Amino acid sequence: MNTYASSSDPKTSFSNAADGNRPEGPTDYGYTERTAELFRANPARDGDTSDNTPGRVVRLDRNRVLVASNTGLLHLPYPGHGLVPATGDWVWLGHNRAGEPSVVEVLPRHSALSRKRAFEASSEEQILGSNIDIVAVVVPVDRPLTHNRLERTLVAAWDSGATPLVVITKADLADLADDVVGEVILQAAGVEVVTTSAEQGDGLEELRQHIPNGATLVLLGPSGAGKSTLINALAGRDLQETGEVRAGDGKGRHTTTSRELVPLGGGAVLMDTPGVRGFGLFDAEEGMEEMFGDLEGLFARCRFADCSHQAEPGCAVQEALADESLDARRWGSYLKLQREQAALNRKHDAAARRAYQREWHQKVMSADRGQRAAERHRHDQAEERAAKGGKRRKR
Numbered sequence: 001m002n003t004y005a006s007s008s009d010p011k012t013s014f015s016n017a018a019d020g021n022r023p024e025g026p027t028d029y030g031y032t033e034r035t036a037e038l039f040r041a042n043p044a045r046d047g048d049t050s051d052n053t054p055g056r057v058v059r060l061d062r063n064r065v066l067v068a069s070n071t072g073l074l075h076l077p078y079p080g081h082g083l084v085p086a087t088g089d090w091v092w093l094g095h096n097r098a099g100e101p102s103v104v105e106v107l108p109r110h111s112a113l114s115r116k117r118a119f120e121a122s123s124e125e126q127i128l129g130s131n132i133d134i135v136a137v138v139v140p141v142d143r144p145l146t147h148n149r150l151e152r153t154l155v156a157a158w159d160s161g162a163t164p165l166v167v168i169t170k171a172d173l174a175d176l177a178d179d180v181v182g183e184v185i186l187q188a189a190g191v192e193v194v195t196t197s198a199e200q201g202d203g204l205e206e207l208r209q210h211i212p213n214g215a216t217l218v219l220l221g222p223s224g225a226g227k228s229t230l231i232n233a234l235a236g237r238d239l240q241e242t243g244e245v246r247a248g249d250g251k252g253r254h255t256t257t258s259r260e261l262v263p264l265g266g267g268a269v270l271m272d273t274p275g276v277r278g279f280g281l282f283d284a285e286e287g288m289e290e291m292f293g294d295l296e297g298l299f300a301r302c303r304f305a306d307c308s309h310q311a312e313p314g315c316a317v318q319e320a321l322a323d324e325s326l327d328a329r330r331w332g333s334y335l336k337l338q339r340e341q342a343a344l345n346r347k348h349d350a351a352a353r354r355a356y357q358r359e360w361h362q363k364v365m366s367a368d369r370g371q372r373a374a375e376r377h378r379h380d381q382a383e384e385r386a387a388k389g390g391k392r393r394k395r
């Protein structure tokens, strides 16, 4: 059982044992040379910064933030200004204006899973987790995902700024496995697929190889998909137990709560927050996807990958509007939402980054489509040549 100091503990200290150049951080929680670089590039701005050290947000509580530091877990007050912390954030630890040990500043995020409320007037986004490197979508062979749900989830994963990965579980249920694996590989165009059986220990090594040192991983998947089993197999221990910490409430009583950031060993970190774990996140968040997902299929049929769907030749949208297979009003509300989203993105740096990510993803997808088309073309030409050659030979 792990315990951590509360901020009233006089032993709490941020004294930096480092060489003064490289700040020390919690290596069990994903602190690497890359993180050290992030801290160097974003020095703390406020007050006496000489004793500031790096930390990572493990969980948010009502009044305090549970933070991993190089001296262990600490329960500290929120920073007085700047970004509001989210689970997974890298933060400067130091002292607040009252002189208490505190989180003093949240560093910029390289990725974020958020719940946006696109249909509400105040479209503040709620960050559910940040600095995630890999979003692993878990697909059990005994309960494959329905049609385009996997694809939509993968797009949402790209949106977060993380790299998606598909993990097929329960591959030992062999009579089902082959079909599901084939189907998933088709749907997951451009995304790596790893097939595992936690029961038999298959595919675990391959999965580990997809998780770089210091990487933070989120597992998404329906209840019963085998996420916990997989995580325990990866960690080599039962995280249900090791994931728990004792939280002092300052009145001498202790309650047992769970961490949302769990070291997996080998430097990798699992983010296991209630909001992020299930598919609910994307289904709720991506209202746009949900309502307009079919338009993506239409866009894919436009002649030009960067079609703006206005006056380009070969635009599938314009064709669908012309033959009324696409309702003009529906198209209108899609465009309106797009504009709202764009305005929102300009407001939020993180959101803008995700838009960039989506664009990049679409480029990858269309490059992939282009490549497949080119392959088809080459194949057709080869057949044509073979047919002609055959004819010539016949003569």
Ligand SMILES: Nc1nc2c(ncn2[C@@H]2O[C@H](COP(=O)(O)OP(=O)(O)OP(=O)(O)O)[C@@H](O)[C@H]2O)c(=O)[nH]1
Binding pocket: 169, 170, 171, 172, 173, 196, 197, 198, 199, 200, 221, 222, 223, 224, 225, 226, 227, 228, 229, 230
């Ligand atoms: N045959 C087989 N069964 C498995 C495997 N991995 C998990 N299971 C079974 O699938 C069931 C669900 O596994 P969990 O790991 O609890 O699933 P989960 O995704 O964590 O579920 P939630 O906690 O509800 O989100 C359990 O009965 C496991 O024993 C596997 O590799 N092979």
Ligand SMILES: [Zn+2]
Binding pocket: 299, 302, 303, 307, 308, 309, 310, 312, 314, 315, 316, 317, 318
């Ligand atoms: Zn078009």
